[in-house]
Amino acid sequence: MTATPAGADRLRALIVGSGFYFPNQLPDGSSFRSLLGAAADAERVAAFVRDRLVVPADRLVVLSATATGVPDQAAPPEPSERWPTYENLVGAFTALTAAVELGDPVLIYYSGHGGRARTAYPELKEADGIDESLVPCNIGDPAARYLRDVELACLLARLVERGADLTVILDSCHSGGATRSMAPGVMVRGLARIDEGPRPTASLVGTREQLGATWRRLATPGRRAIGVETGGWLPDAAAPILLAACREVEEAKETAFDGYGHGGVLTFWLLDTLRRLDPGLTYGRLRDRLVAKVHTQFENQTPVLVGEADRPVFGGLPSLEEPAILVLKSDLANRRLLVEAGQAQELTRGTQLAIYPPGAPSIRDPEGRLGLAELAEPGASESWASLTETFGDRPIEDGALAVVIAPGPRALRRKVRLVGEGPWLAQVATALHAGGRGFVERAAEAEPAEFQVTGAGGRFTILASDGTPVPNQGPPLPTGTAEAAELVARLVHLARFRVVYQIDNPDLRSPLANKVVATVEPDGSTPGAPPSSSPVPLRVGDRFHLTIRNQSTRTLSLAVLNLQPNWRVVKLLPRDEDAFAIESGRSRSWTLVASSLPEGCHEAIDFLKVFATLRPTRFRWLELPPLGSPDRPGSRNIPHNPLEELFAALGADQLATRALLPSLSPGRDWTTATVELRLRRDAGGTA
Template identity: 40%
Template sequence: MNNLSNQIGKLYALLIGIDCYLPNQLPDGGSYKNLGGCVRDIKYVEDFLKLKLKMPPEQIFKLTASDIGKPEPAEPPDKWPTYENMVAMFDRVTEIAEPGDQVYIHYSGHGGRAKTNYPQLKGENGIDEVLVPTDLGNSTARYLRDIEIAKLLERMVDKKLVVTVIFDSCHSGGATKGDDAEIRGLDTIDETPRSTESMVASDEELAKTWKTLTKSETRDFQLGSGWLPQPEGYVLLAACRSNESAFEYAFNGKERNGALTYWLLDSLDPLTPGLTYKVLHDRLLAKIHSQFQRQTPQLQGEGSRLVFGSDRVSLQYAVNINQIDPNKGLLLNGGQVQGLSKGAQFAIYPPGTTDFTEVNKRLALAEITSVGATESWAEIKETFRSKSIEQAAQALLINPKSVKLVRKIRLVEKAQGIQEDELPTEVYQKQSAALQAVVDAMPIGNGWVELVSGNETADYQVTVNRNGEYEICDPSTTPIANLRPPLKIGELDAAASIIKRLVHLAKYRATQQLNNYYHRSNLPGTKLAFTLEMIGKQSNYDPVEPPEPQPFDDPGNTPTLKVNEWVFIRLRNDSSQPLNVTILNLKPDFGISQVYPSRSGNFITFDPGQEEILPLHASLPNGYEDAQDILKVFATVSATDFHWLELPPLDRPILFSTGKSPENPLEELLAAVAASQPPTKNLEPARYPASEWIAEQVVVRITNEK
C-alpha cells in the first residue's frame, strides 16, 4: 500500500479497551462485570490503522485491561485504563500532535452514570455520563466524567487538531437472557461518594467549557448519544442512544466484539474515496439494526467531514505480498483481523503502484485459499501479463465481502414462575413440546436456517412468552417488532409458520447487508461513483411547482418524518459512464418493494453528471405507529433486474421466482439471495465487468405522531 503520511499529515490514535474490572460494588448491589470483546476491539482497530493507514507504532497510544481469569489485568499497571492514565494519555496526545494533525480516539468498555460532581451546572439531581476505569473498585478511583471529556476534546480542537471520537459503550445498561450478547453498561446511577477533584482542569474552567457547549444551565439527557452536548470542531460516533444498550457479540461465532466496532471496521474495509462520516453512520445504522433493535448508533458533530481525510485527499488501499511460494501461492499481509475470508479475490499490481484505476497494469487475479489471523495464502486464478509477480507487489481487494445467507437459530427455554421472563404453569408445561415442534419443522427452512451447535452464537432466538405465543428475538433477547399476527403454541402449523418467518427474515437481512464495497470498474480509466443523500423534507408536494426541501430537525442522525410528509433524495451519477439506477424500499413489515422506477421498468439510466431530486412519500403499514424504512439504491453498469429481491410483508407468503433465468453474474448473485434454497452458506459477488455495481442505503424514521 502506498504511504499516506505525506497526503493527510500525521494521524495519532488513542485506543482504550477494558475487559477486566477490578472487584467493585455499587450502593444498589450492582457491579461492572468483566467484558469479553473490548481489548479485541482495540487490537482490531490497531491492526486496521497499521495495515490500512500505515500508521507507525509510535503514533498509536494504548491503554488496555485484558481479562485472563485473574483479579488483575494482564498488562502492567502503567498501561491500565485508570482515570489518571486516561487523562495523562489525552494530555500527551494533545501535546505531541501539531496543528492540522488528525487524532482518532476509540473507547471500548463500560459506560455509566453517576450522581453529578457539578450540581451548580446540572442541578442537585443531575447526572454525569462517565467512562468506567478498570480500577473503579478501589476506594480512591474516579470516573472520567462527561464535563472532563468535553474539556479534553476542547483543548485538542483549540490546537487545530482534526478529532474523531468513537465510544463503543453505553450508560443505560440492562440485562440479557442467554449467552449470545453482552451489554457494555449498567442500568443504575452510582451515588457512591467519590473525589470531586479533577485532574483535567479547575471547576471554573470545566464550567466555562460546559456552558459554552450547552448554552444553558440544564441538559436534556434523552437527546442523541447522551455523552456530550452537540460537539463543535470534532466528530463523535457513539454506539447507541442514551436510553439504549451497546452490545458485544461473537460475530464469527466464537470471539466477541462490540457491535459498533465490528461494523465500523467492516464498513471501512476498504476505505473508499469520498466516504463521509454521515454516509458511514448510515451504513452502521442499517447494519447494527439488522441484528440489535435496541442499539441505534449516534452521530454528532462534523458529519460532512471525510473519514481519515479531507476534501483534497483521494485514498487508495492495497496490501503487500510478503512471500511467493511455488507450491502455496502468494502470502498476503492481511487476514481475519481485517475481515478477510476464504474466496475473497485480489487484483495483483506491480510493487510501488499508486493508481489502481489503471487496470491495464494488473498482473493477475488471486483468490484466498487459507486465512490466518494477520496473513493469508492466495492462489493465482488468472494471469493478465507475462511479467512475473515480485515480493512487495500490491494486492487490491476486489470482492471483499460475502453475503451471509444461512442464519443460526437458538431455542431458549424459560423457567417457571411469576417474573416477567418466566412462564405461568400452564404455559411452562407446554414449552418443551412447542420448541420440539420447531425442531421437527426445521426442514421447511430449506437450509436457510440452522440450529446452533456447541458454543456458536445465534442470529435469532426462538422462545415462548407468557401468553403462550412463539417469539423470535435478536441476540440480545429483544423480541423483534412487527412480527404479526401472533402464533399460539400448539395451534396447527404454528411451528412451521415460525420457520417460514425465520426464512423470510433471513432473506430480508441478506438484502439489507448486500453491498459491493470496492465498486471500481474493470474498464481502463474508469471508476464507479454515485451520490445518494437525503437533503430535506416537506409537509406537501406539488409536482407542478416543487417546494424547496426544508432541513431535518436533527441533521446529524436518522431523519424523522411524520406520516404523509415527503423526503427529498439527491441522486447523481459521478462516474464517467452511464449507470442504471434502482431503489428498493426495505419496509418495517419486512417487505421489500421497488420504488424507483415506481411502475414498469427495471431501472432508470443516468448519464455521467446527471442529477435528480426524488421526492418520496412517508407512510406506515396499517397498525404501525413508529417504524424505520431503509432506502437501498443500486447503480450498475449492466442492465440488471432487482425484482429478484422483492418480498411481500411478513404476514403474506413468499412467491418464488417464476423461472426466469439470470442474465448476468450480478443477477446470479441476486437470484441466489432470493432463491428458495441457498446454494452456499456465504456467497461472493461475481467479478465480471458487466456486473460492476454500487449499493448504498439511507434510513428514515416515520412516526404517526401529530
C-alpha cells in the same frame, strides 16, 4: 477556534480499550462485567492508525486492559502504567494537550463501559443530577473515580483551544445495559443502573471553579448528562466531531464476528469502512454507512454523528495503495496460489484477492488485474488461494502481487436460538429441520444467533439477538406443531429480508464504489441546506424528495427497492421497467410519499435501497410480500449475469448448500446505496 484540516499525516491519537474490569459491585448489587472485545477493538484501531495511516509511534498513545476470557483472571496482561485508570486517562489527555500543535487532527477513541453516577457537581446539575462517564478498569476500588462528563468536557475544550481538529469516537453507551436475555456472545457496554455510592470528588482535571466555568460555557441549558445526540457539552460545538455508538435511549453492543473475534458493532463497521481508504470520505458518508451496517444486526442501535457532516474524516484520508501480498508459488495446473498472508493479517477463508503482475505500477487499477482468487486454506502467515478467474493471456507467475478486494463472505443462512424449556422446543427444532429451506437453522450452544425464539406463556415469540421482540412479526402464534411450521416460515421470510438489506459490493477497488449517492429531503426543506441525517425523520403521509446522483464516469442502470416495516420488499422505481438510466455526472429526483405503518406500529425504519449497474439487471427475485402473506410464485426468469445469479439464489425456494454471500458478489460493474427513513405515526393517526 476552528482548526484547518491538515490531513492524517499529522494525526495524533489517544486510543482506549477498557475490557478487563477488576471485581466491582455497585450499591444495588449490579456490576460492570469484563468485555471480551473492548481492548481488541482498541488494538485494531491503533493498528489502522499506525499501519494504514502511517502515524509515528510518538503520536499514538494506547491505554488498554485486556479481558482474556480465562476464568478468575486476576489482572490485565498490560503493564499497569498502560491500564485505563482514571489517573492514567487524565495523564494521557494532559500529555496529548501539551503536544498538540495548531491544525493537528486529533482522534480520541474509547471502547468500554459507559457509566452513570449521582452527580459530583450538584451546583451545575441540581441535587438529583447524573454524571455520565467513562468507566476505568479499576472502578471496583472504592477510592477509584469515574472520568465524568464535566471533566471530559474540560479536557476536550483544552484540546480545541490548542487548535486541535478534534474527532471523538465512543463505542460505549450511557443509557445503560440490558436486564433481558441476550444471545450468547452479545454484551452491552454499559449498565442500566446509577452508582449511588460515595466516590472521591477531587478532580485531577481542574478545580471545581475551572470545571464549573467550562461546563457553564459549553453545556446546553438544562442538560444533566453528556447528551451524545446534541453535542451540547462539546467545546465550540461546530468544530469537534463526535461519533457515538448509539442514541441516548439505546445500547452499544459487542458480539463475535466470523474470523474476527469479539468486538464492538460500531468499531467493526467503522474499520470496515475506513479500510476502504476513500480520500473523499466525509463524516456524513461515514455515519450513513455505519447506520446502515449496524442496523443489519441491531436495528435498535443507531450510531450518532454530531458536527459538520461534510468535513473529511481525520482532515482527509491519504490516497494509499492497499498493502500488496506476495504470491510465493503459482500452481496453475491446480488453479491455486500460495500467498504470503493469513490469519496473522486477519484474513479468513473466502477472502477475495485480485492478482497483479510483479512490479505493477498500481494495484488500485482494476484494468491491470491478471485474475481473481479466493482464500481456501488460511494458515498463520501463508495461505493457499483458489484461482477463480483469469483475465487475458498473461500467466500468473511466482512473485505476482495480490491485494484484498473483499473480506471473507458472510453466511446467508441465519442461526436461530431456542430459549426456554417445554414441549415446544422439539416442535420448533423439527420444523426448522423440515422447513428452514436452507435459510435458517438451529444454533449450536455457544454459537452466535441472529434470532431467538421463546415459547413462554404458551405462544411463540421471535426475538432479535439482543433479546428484544422483532417488531411487526404478525398475529401471535400459540405453541403447537402446526404453529411451529408457521413460525419457521416467518423466520425464513425475516432471514431473506435481512439478506436483501445486506447486499452490497464488497470489492474495495470497484470503480463504482461510492459513486452513487442517494439523499432524501422532506418536502419544504430549505434549498441548499445540508442533507438530513440518517435515518431521515418523516411522518406517515409526508411528501419527500429522493435524489440519486451518478458520480461515476459511466452511464448507469438503476433501480430502487423499498424495504418496508411489514417486512415487504418491493421495487419502487421504476414501476414498470427493469431499470432507469442516469448519465455520468447527472442526477434524477422524485417526489414520493412516506408509506403507511403496520397496524399498531407507531414508529419504524423504512429503507430505500438503490442498485446501480453497468448492464441491465432484473430485481424481481428479491421481492417479498408482507410477513405472514403467502409467498409469491418464484420468478421464472433465467439469470444472465453473476449479479442476477445471486438474486436468483436468494429468491429460490431452497437455498443452495454453499450458503454464502458468495465470491460472485465482488465485481467491477455494480454498487448500492441505502437511505433510511424513520417513519412516525401522529398520535391518533390512522395511516
